Amino acid sequence: xxxxVLMVKFKPTVTEERIAAVIDGWIDGWxxxxxxxxxxxxxxxxxxxxxxxxxxxxxxxxDFEDEGSFVAFDTDDHHNRLRQQAAPFIERAxxxxxxx
Numbered sequence: 001x002x003x004x005v006l007m008v009k010f011k012p013t014v015t016e017e018r019i020a021a022v023i024d025g026w027i028d029g030w031x032x033x034x035x036x037x038x039x040x041x042x043x044x045x046x047x048x049x050x051x052x053x054x055x056x057x058x059x060x061x062x063d064f065e066d067e068g069s070f071v072a073f074d075t076d077d078h079h080n081r082l083r084q085q086a087a088p089f090i091e092r093a094x095x096x097x098x099x100x
Contacts, residue, residue, distance in 0.1 A: 001041070001100040002064040004073075007056040011091040022086050023047070023058060029082045033062075036078065039069025056094070063100070070097060 010019050027045075034040055045060035064070040073079055 002067055002070045002097055003100050004062040004064065004070055005096045005098075006060045006062075007094045008058050008086075008090055009092040010057045010089055014089045018089060019057065022089055025085060026060075026082060029078070033073075037064075037069060037073045037076070039065035040073065041065060056092075 010022075030043055030045075033043060040062060042063040043060065045058065047058050048055045062070075062073070064073065
């Protein structure tokens, strides 16, 4: 199994309303991921609780059956559209994939 971890930090000038709208757009876009991407087994995400200064704004984990199913997800047009819609509001995005 491959776990893909995404952590995003929004720009400090982005309002809470805009952040909520971006996250709602992601969640809406993620709803069909289990049927759109063969091999996607789980999606887990959440906003940072603010317990420590300097944290990222949100984290998401996507578990895939194998490398091929991750690559299909990572290069898909729908997924890339979700990335492009959020890009103007993101200061930094960090990603990592590892084997479970």
